[in-house]
Amino acid sequence: MPSIKPFKAIRATPEKAAHVISRTYQDYGAEELEAQLKFNPFSFLHILNPGYKYSYEITGEERFNLVRNRFLEFREENHLMKEDAPAFYLYENKDPHHEYTGIIAAASVDDYLNDRIKKHEDTLSHKEVLFKDYLKIVGFNAEPVLLTYQDDASIDEITSQIKKKLPDYHFYTTDFNQHKIWAITDADLIQSIESIFSNKEKLYIADGHHRSSSSSLLAQELGEQNDSYNHFMSFLIPESQLNIYEFNRLVKDLNGHSKESFLMQLDQYFRIQNRGLEIYKPSKKHHFSMYLDGDFYSLYLRKDLYKIDTPLDDLDTQMLYDLVLQPILGIADLRNDGRIDYSYGKSDLLVMKDKIDRGDFAVGFGLFPATVQQMKSIADANLRMPPKSTFIRPKLPSGLIIYEFENE
Structure with missing residues (x-):
């Protein structure tokens, strides 16, 4: 049965979170990307586009190493902080048209390899290797794999109870999105969440086939060095909340x-x-x-x-x-x-x-x-x-x- 576990996340400091987070890199047009990089020194885009600092286009391993450097700089400058204890994270997002609530957790590469996490898309081997090398050099993953499961009343009850508390983060971004995060550190609550998911027959990849496949390659290469390589970050939401477009x-x-x-x-x-x-x-x-x-x-x-x-x-x-x-x-x-x-x-x-x-x-x-x-x-x-x-x-x-x- 699938297993998920809490992890010690790196996350934006609360006072800077609205300025740090960014949409997926590919979502930005050239002019919007330039504006974000020019006028927002806290944007995560500076990590993903490290050559901007030198007005220089960088690719390949050279870029990966500079991504790592920018990431460490953000840590040193306290734009990002690391949790003291492992946690699950309940994340709620509201935009003018939709609302999503799910749990951010570490999913198991073993479950991916043994088909307890189901796939519906093929992947390209060269992209798998490229992203595996990227993860290996930069040392982090900032985009979770989207996993979905059949709606579950037990999980709904847990999320409903958590939402009655004040969130750790609550902020808006200029794209009219409202973001809330609750860090789940209570041992009993963590155990309950783990138990519910372990009783499920399977989970499904909704989005992120290359990310999960690349993580499995990284686990095969470095999994014996540290167990963190044997897991990948995932965002688990009930299937009723998925919105599929053509x-x-x-x-x-x-x-x-x-x-x-x-x-x-x-x-x-x-x-x-x-x-x-x-x-x-x-x-x-x-x-x-x-x-x-x-x-x-x-x-x-x-x-x-x-x-x-x-x-x-x-x-x-x-x-x-x-x-x-x-x-x-x-x-x-x-x-x-x-x-x-x-x-x-x-x-x-x-x-x-x-x-x-x-x-x-x-x-x-x-x-x-x-x-x-x-x-x-x-x-x-x-x-x-x-x-x-x-x-x-x-x-x-x-x-x-x-x-x-x-x-x-």
């Missing part, structure tokens, strides 16, 4: 087809309606949006012509690959073919339209989001989704709670 697909060319022949190929498996400039967004699975040559189209699967034998066959991203991307557009390798790109965003269909109108791509496909049940069914069947099948929230800010590897 990743849309853009393709650079029609693989030699004319517009007319391409539409005729699609007609084999889809009912096609030209909607002109009406922005069509799919409202249920097996419905697709397409933008081609200045027009939006709706594509509805002809269900009698597509055989569904496994949970993966029922997934829209797999269906699009099986019926369109591979046989018609000639894209066999979704991870490495430079002719395909992926996008997500609140106005993503408009962004997709703009990129195609500019001539950057020839055609784009909008999809209906996968469900939690689809994700679980695919993981339980030991199958793997195509890359970029889900965009999942919540995504925790960097620098809020940090897992440090011990070398003593």
Whole structure:
């Protein structure tokens, strides 16, 4: 059964926490990133982008070593502090549209390797090795793996009781998010939480497949030196709180087809309606949006012509690959073919339209989001989704709670 444990976190000092934490590095556009680095000396982005101090672009091992240096500087300057005792952390995040509450804990690499933590996505070996090397050099992990579990009344009761107390942190950030953290250090409470999770059959990775895989590689290399390498930081939330969004697909060319022949190929498996400039967004699975040559189209699967034998066959991203991307557009390798790109965003269909109108791509496909049940069914069947099948929230800010590897 899965095991989780408390750990001695590094965390932002309370008076600086709102200034230290940052969104995931990739979330920032160039101008916003520059503004954060220029005007906020406390931002965790200075650790993640250490070359800014020297106005110098740094990559590879040189960057990893400087990340480590910036991290130590933040410790020395008391922007970050280390806990005296191991703790779980209850984290609540509220934005104008959603609320998330979960437990930050150390999950077991052994559970990951023995399939008590279930996966639904494949990983790229070169990215696994790269991030493993990064963790080894910098000595910490600032982004937890998002794990989910079936809603549990016992955990809900514990979190409800903890929330009646004043949080250790309570602050707002400029993206209209409210953050609260309670450090859970009571021995009886820790034991109760550990016991509840140990009685679960399995946990599921919602987001962070490369992070968990890289942690397993690091454990195989250094796990005998210290037990901290045999665990990875995780954020555990009930599955009812997951929000899954779609990743849309853009393709650079029609693989030699004319517009007319391409539409005729699609007609084999889809009912096609030209909607002109009406922005069509799919409202249920097996419905697709397409933008081609200045027009939006709706594509509805002809269900009698597509055989569904496994949970993966029922997934829209797999269906699009099986019926369109591979046989018609000639894209066999979704991870490495430079002719395909992926996008997500609140106005993503408009962004997709703009990129195609500019001539950057020839055609784009909008999809209906996968469900939690689809994700679980695919993981339980030991199958793997195509890359970029889900965009999942919540995504925790960097620098809020940090897992440090011990070398003593």
